[in-house]
Amino acid sequence: MARGLIYTLAFILLLLAADAAFVVWQVRSNLTSASKVLVSGSEKLRSGDPVAAMPDLKAALQQTASAEDALRHPSARLAEAFPLTSNDLNAVGELAATAATAARSGSAISQVLTELGVTRGDISTAFYENGEVNVHSLETAAPRISEATRAIFLASSRLEAVEQIPRLQVIADALNTAKLQLASASAATEQAEMLFDLLPSALGGTADRRYLLLFQALGESRATGGVVGLYGIVTATDGQLALQSIHPYTKLKKIEATDVPAWFEKNYSFQSALTQWPQANVSPNFPAVAQVMLSMYENSSREQLDGVLAMDPLALSTLMQGTGPIQVGRKIITPDEMDELLLVRSYTDFPDQESQNDFLARVVRAFWDELSATPEDPEGIIKGFGEAITQQHLKFYLADEEEQLALSELKADGSYTSAGDMVQMLFTNNYSTNKVDYFLNRSTKTDVLILPDGTARVDVSVVLRNDSPRGFPDLLLGAGTSTLAPGGNASLVSLLMPIGAQAVSTSVDRNETAVLTYQDEDHPVSWAFVDIPPQEETRLRFSYELPGAVDLAGGGAFSLTLFPQAVVNAEQYEVRVAASSFADGKSIRESEIIKKGTLTTPALVEVAFASPGR
Structure with missing residues (x-):
């Protein structure tokens, strides 16, 4: 009798073990399929095709839901009680929940892009068209981006909290890979959230903005790039940037900076950085330099501005990949010839500094007029901004402290301090x-x-x-x-x-x-x-x-x-x-x-x- 009972229990356990093995196989199959369609959906979303991405993301949700259902099977619950299998099943459960979160977040972003009119191709058209940034689109997308950011952050935190190491190497590898991918995704969506919160106000969505434009001549180096020969005023109104004026710095009246960091005054005043415009940017700390030059301008003009935008010839040629050629007088200037034109020929082809400054000012104005019109390649404009910022040829400073902090966290403030x-x-x-x-x-x-x-x-x-x-x-x-x-x-x-x-x-x-x-x-x-x-x-x-x-x-x-x-x-x-x-x-x-x-x-x-x- 006792021996028969033992055989019966052994047989039941064997059936449960076989059933659990099938469940694990099924869950692994579901998660492998979910991973494949998630990657496919993400690639389609990045390429600007949210309509095509949606079926993949929905399929990923279905596969993860099947995996989660399988993990609720009695044999899986029983396996969780055994030390040899509990760590693996717990890790698989977290992976399934994480994959579902990623799919839901991707679906939410795809949905808002579809609502904004993005069907296939260029996402940039939803946010930048006819020479202006669509502030309404940014404000519409911002809540969905925030939701996705929070969801992915929580999912990343859940995976990081998994302390028990799975026994199966394939599960351990999948867990480590998912942790890295989610940490990267969490950082990316957090930056996107900050950017979508920052841009509407910075681009004049809530009130008109006026910025000091500094054009740096890289041929005569300064710590932030080059000596600033030209300055101008750029306005931002409901996403539209426009150059109002541009002049050589000699047009300014008496120059003196008064509202500057104490350390800057102590270490750079002996180089005339507070009283001479060409010396103001001898420090590599662009936010501090921007404060100094903003103070110089405001003391000279008695006009309060909202920040500083600094650019150089390489930023111009990079952004022209999106605007296309510009026309100055009868001359058509292509992106490929812009660097040599501004850095060499503008100094050798003119007899004096006055005529050279006049030519440079006309080139800069022609570029901004083209930027404010309908660009040749909107996506090229957006990519150009990103490239010029990361390569330090385009720098921004915002007078609002909270906005400047966001700019720093985005590593877009042009300063080594962000490192x-x-x-x-x-x-x-x-x-x-x-x-x-x-x-x-x-x-x-x-x-x-x-x-x-x-x-x-x-x-x-x-x-x-x-x-x-x-x-x-x-x-x-x-x-x-x-x-x-x-x-x-x-x-x-x-x-x-x-x-x-x-x-x-x-x-x-x-x-x-x-x-x-x-x-x-x-x-x-x-x-x-x-x-x-x-x-x-x-x-x-x-x-x-x-x-x-x-x-x-x-x-x-x-x-x-x-x-x-x-x-x-x-x-x-x-x-x-x-x-x-x-x-x-x-x-x-x-x-x-x-x-x-x-x-x-x-x-x-x-x-x-x-x-x-x-």
Whole structure:
């Protein structure tokens, strides 16, 4: 009797186990199918086809619903009680719930895009058409974006809260992949939410806005890009941007900045940054520079403005990929020829600065007139704005503190401060009164050595090559100086270092020089003055130490962001991170980590440390 009962129980358990295995197979099949159609729906949504995306997203919801139903099966509930299978089933349950959330969020966004008239192709037409941003569309979409943001954030938090590691590797891998994808999606939707909240007011949706336009000449470098020769007023009215006026800065009356950060006044007033317009942007901190130049303008004109917009020739040519060619007088200017036209020929083809300024002003006005009309490629305009902002050729500052904070969180404020404390930036200020930075090429090699106590010892080698031609004085090559012929580059070369860094040494062409430093807000800056003759190069080396760069107590990490200066020829960089031997057994995964490339956008270098056996 007892033996028969045991056989019966064993048979029942075997049936339940087989049933549970079938349930797991079914759930896995449902989630695999859901994943495929989710990816397909997301791709269609990104390509601007919400109508085609909707069936895929609905299919994903059906598949996840089937998976969730299967997990409520009695055999699955019983399997949850067993230690060998409970972790796997819990993880699968969270994955199913997360996939359902993603599908619902995608469906909500697809629905609002369909309501805004996007059927197939270009999403940009729902928000930008006939030269203006559709503020109503932004306000309509904002609540749905917020809902999706909250839902994805909660789903991401749920996955992060799964502490038990699944026993099956395929489930563990799926869980880790989902965590990474959801964290990325959460960050993206959060930024979209901030952008959709910010744009209506910034673009004059609630009240007209007036902004100070600064046009930076990259041929004569300044820390934020180039010396500002032209200024203007841009208005924003219900999504429509328009250039009202543009003039050379010499049209301004007495220039003096009064409403400026205390640290800026302390560290840059000796360079006449508060009293001379061309010197106002010698700091790489664009929000502070914008405040200074806004104060200068407002004190001169007695007109209060709502912010600052700074752009340069490279921003112009990038945005012209969307506007198409512009016409100045009888001349048709294409995007491909804009850079050379503004950075070289505008200085060589005109006999004096007055006629050159007049030509530049007409080019800038023609561009803004085209931007305010019906653009050739609306999507190209939107992409161009994004590219110009991330490459630091287009910068914004908003006088409203909350709006400026949102701009900073979006990393669209044009400042190295958005990269955090661990940031390094090489920047130059040209003092040769010419435009030869068009010919300046720069490269850096950053060697980081992590010491046993976690201190980072950093050596930054800089090569500046002046490929300017030798020639007679003109607006491009300048008149030369007492030590340089026309075409020579006399520059203040500066290295902004992470917060807490301590400058150790500076050398120019292998000759040790005095260590000269100051503070840009909270960041120390080392600097040296160099003369670079035409067709020659100069080498500098900045060394600094950063105590506590790596916390080795539990296996830490070293990170450093290289931030680009807006220049004509982007910096070529190389970073090497190595570690000395550690007495406590800590080591990095590799003896040397190398990252190199062209610094057009901020570059993050990260190196993880771990104890042996981890």
